[in-house]
Amino acid sequence: MNKAEREKWYEYHSGKEGIPVEYLKRDFEDELSGKNAMDDPLEIPDKMDVIYKYSYGQQSRFFRELRENKKIYGAKCNQCSKVYCPPRATCSFCYEPTEWVPLEGTGIITACTVQYFTTSAFIKKLPFICAYIKLDGTNFIMMTNIEAKDVSQIDVGTRVKAHFREERHGAITDVYFKPIEQE
Numbered sequence: 001m002n003k004a005e006r007e008k009w010y011e012y013h014s015g016k017e018g019i020p021v022e023y024l025k026r027d028f029e030d031e032l033s034g035k036n037a038m039d040d041p042l043e044i045p046d047k048m049d050v051i052y053k054y055s056y057g058q059q060s061r062f063f064r065e066l067r068e069n070k071k072i073y074g075a076k077c078n079q080c081s082k083v084y085c086p087p088r089a090t091c092s093f094c095y096e097p098t099e100w101v102p103l104e105g106t107g108i109i110t111a112c113t114v115q116y117f118t119t120s121a122f123i124k125k126l127p128f129i130c131a132y133i134k135l136d137g138t139n140f141i142m143m144t145n146i147e148a149k150d151v152s153q154i155d156v157g158t159r160v161k162a163h164f165r166e167e168r169h170g171a172i173t174d175v176y177f178k179p180i181e182q183e
């Protein structure tokens with residue numbers, strides 16, 4: 001294909017599928033310039049929109065309790081009594097099924113870091129804190145967001161409490177934590 005034909009091809013496919021021309025140029029230059037052999041697989045641009053739903057499976061109640069009742073639930077092993085949060089349907093030590101137990105929503109930071117750099121999606125939140133916390137009444141740690149007026153007051157050992165977003169969607173981001181002494 002000569003240059004004019006290629007431009008026409010880009011224009012046609014960009015208009016048809018709404019694919020930006022620079023993407024087409026990046027992915028199809030070898031094909032259009034004749035670099036690919038006649039017997040190579042011929043590739044054609046196309047677009048796919050996918051609407052789907054996914055399931056939280058046996059962890060569903062944890063997310064429903066967040067969304068509907070502003071409650072954090074752990075999962076307690078019937079045999080060894082270890083309490084998981086994030087929950088697990090089956091104990092990793094005994095392979096026994098767990099049962100739901102409500103938690104107070106308080107806990108302690110076991111590891112944390114303050115983020116000063118991020119992708120554009122979170123830039124308005126800077127600086128923000130990622131932390132592992134161990135909720136009271138549980139035996140495991142979970143990763144979460146900590147919100148604090150003064151990030152320098154956040155450290156390993158800081159006591160935190162759960163807060164819930166006004167708008168909740170059944171996602172782990174429905175809940176965040178704040179230091180108890182800064183409330």
Ligand SMILES: [Zn+2]
Binds near residue numbers: 079081091093094095
């Ligand atoms: Zn167990």
